[in-house]
Amino acid sequence: MDLLRAMAVFVSVADRGSFASAAQAQRLSAVMVGKHIRQLEEHLGARLLQRDTRKQRLTEAGAAFLEEARLALEQVRRAETVAERLQDHSRPRGRLRITAPLTLGTHAVAPVVTAFLRAYPEVSVDLALADRMSDLIAEGFDAAIRIGPLSDSDHLVARPLRPYRMIVCASPDYLRERGTPRSPSELPQHSCLNHLLWHPNTGWRFASLGGEPLRLSGRFASNHGEALRRAALDGCGILLQPEVLLAEDLAAGRLVPLFENDLPPPRPVHLLYPRDRQPPPKLSRFVEAVMEAMGA
Structure with missing residues (x-):
């Protein structure tokens, strides 16, 4: 055994x-x-x-x-990590196991990892993307990116990253056909693209409406943000998704932002790793890279 x-x-x-x-x-x-x-x-x-x-x-x-x-x-x-420290205190080497949420991991963490690999050729990385909470210790991860409030832990270091900001948007074709809503209160009259994993009491909340969840309808829903993005680009409805997923489409004008001064509150994001007075160089350098690219 x-x-x-x-x-x-x-x-x-x-x-x-x-x-x-x-x-x-x-x-x-x-x-x-x-x-x-x-x-x-x-x-x-x-x-x-x-x-x-x-x-x-x-x-x-x-x-x-x-x-x-x-x-x-x-x-x-x-x-x-002892043998690694004894070999070389300054040269990162070995394998890192990282976990992150699917969308944030794909669009923000993966580019940091690939740049890190180019900078440190003796390090390899396993990046596990999943929208669930992983147990760093039990599952053998060196670090994790987490979205949302954290519970207290004496065993983990939590470094704040840029908040997870949500954007409401639609394609120019949809807005020409259906009109542009001027406030979130008009959304129930539109076709909205909903995420299947969102509870009815979460997701579409706006300060101007007292933070109460909107009951919205639409002809398309999915459990994957990329599928919802594709539907929005094809003019199927109004979308609420993370800014990191939509940034290129917004910059290119393929999607038009709505209610820019009245959006759901951003969620906190943290980099977590085990508390260690002498973390191995591979982890120290990775933390530096993440903080430089994704830090507040």
Whole structure:
């Protein structure tokens, strides 16, 4: 049994509440997740999880073991950097594992990574893009870009980046055909392009309307921002999406911004990485690169 791997799987199951979710995070099958948990329980001689058909709950032994497992995984991560520090204190080398949200990662983080790779030829990077919260320690990531409020953590450093600004816009063809709305209150009379993952109480909020969510209708919705952008370019409706996704289209005039002084409030963005008095050069240089390119 790979004890460290089994511990990482257990922490992931405990954090996510199900084998299926942990399997996705750990890039394993649900069957393999179950095998790791069984082997770990046999090794410890104690039941760590109480299972039912839908969810797993920690037993008393599991709750006690969880915190110790977190500490052990963090200690292993720190130990792995010792050899790198001893080799060369100033020369970045080795592999970095980074996680970021899909849209921000594609349009803002990926260009930083490619420039970083050109500058440091002895570093390689795995960039995992997903719109979910990853556990840096349990999943072995060196750093993460996060959108939204953060919970307090003694184990992570959080560096603020430029806020995640949303833009409302439409194509010139749509506005010629349907007219240009002068305020958000006119949006219910228009065809709006909605994101399927947005809860009805989130997304389209404006200060001029007291921050209350707008109930909007439209003929097209998608779970992917790029598909919504494409629909807006083809004149299918009014779009609310991140500025980072739309910047080139706005600059080229393919999309026209609306309500520029009355937009949903921007969301905070942070770069997170494990707290370490002597981070390895590969991580230190990457943090510098991100802060230079995406910092406030």
